[in-house]
Amino acid sequence: MNIKEKYEAAKSEYAKWGIDVDKVLEELKKVKISVHCWQGDDVTGFEKNKEALSGGIAATGNYPGKARTPEELRSDLDKALSLIPGKHKVNLHAIYAETNGEVVERDEIKPEHFKNWVEWAKERGLGLDFNPTIFSHPKASDGLTLSNPNKEIRDFWIRHCKASRKIGEYFGKELGQTCLTNIWIPDGYKDIPADRLGPRQRLKDSLDEILKEDIDKKYNLDCVESKVFGLGAEAYTVGSSEFYINYAAKNNILSLLDTGHYHPTEVVSDKISAMLLFDEKVALHVSRPVRWDSDHVIVFDDELKEIAKEIVRNDALDRVIIGLDFFDASINRVAAWTIGTRNMIKALLFAMLMPNKKLKDLQDEGNFTERLALMEEFKTYPMGDIWNYYCEINNVPVKENWLREVKKYEEEVLSKRK
Known part of the structure; x- marks a missing residue:
């Protein structure tokens, strides 16, 4: 046959x-899956003054063919998207700005630095999502950003996040598809803190300042992402799940669940229905944690199928924003995108056929x-x-x-x- x-x-x-x-x-x-651009270049970005990866982020391996320029990265994305059924979105970090060789600090990025991405997406009918890049930077070297005791450092990152929201609004207006702008920070302490409340109070105040300007949700949705621990922040993470779920609920923004940002005995599939009872929309970053947050390429395993079933059986395909977040430098990067994204769609199909x-x-x-x-x-x-x-x-x-x-x-x- x-x-x-x-x-x-x-x-x-x-x-x-x-x-x-x-x-x-x-x-x-x-259904649109938000495909993360950073698989293609190992989270390197295109800043003039590049910093080594920090904030608990590590891309291991050196498989040949890493994208070195915006043009190469877009070419690689084109190839991957040509192998994936459906029409989707691409998720960008602030470090993928194109500044024509000029040094542009992160608190000075503007929509114009992403016009090439917008034109590329427009030609292909794609949407764009966005993330401020609050790591791999001298002002994040001590592992504290929006919760830093130093007001000058906090203010820098506040300005960066404000600029990022404006870029998200620009994406939404230009492409006719709502942009999700997601805030994740690496903040925490390696050993037992003497003060847990203070950093969280500073983070809350920083987020309040970032969100002061009202942006039409037709163009941009604000989102915050929790994490249970990080490299160099093993004992305490400021932006915990409890902090962000409460903050998001009180401020009418979205909470993002990353499948690698919980204890190994926790599963995101079990959290989705609880979130849907109280939130109009929920955002996901789907990766494959191996013991901890290792960001392996997602495979068609039981947890991926359970996540898909929770979305489908609760009639939430239009309420759960599905983004991917893995980066493996040990295999062909175009293959990684293709395997992971096809598996996410395949899992949704599996759930819809139950x-x-x-x-x-x-x-x-x-x-x-x-x-x-x-x-x-x-x-x-x-x-x-x-x-x-x-x-x-x-x-x-x-x-x-x-x-x-x-x-x-x-x-x-x-x-x-x-």
């Missing part, structure tokens, strides 16, 4: 459970035997045939055929970068 014939056969299997596969694919095509209403009813009836049996049986339903057809109708390679494209790109483009 060819791909279409296998699709029709698989579709009939799901139809027995009242699942309209054609409708599922129509809905899936509307008899979710039936499973909920069985749970409410206390019929845990049938619930477990069906959840297990659907793991081997012919979802792969649906996925292959979805790739084909979106004009991207089916199965592992995308890997040939990446190998060819590596041979013709990446291998020539020295």
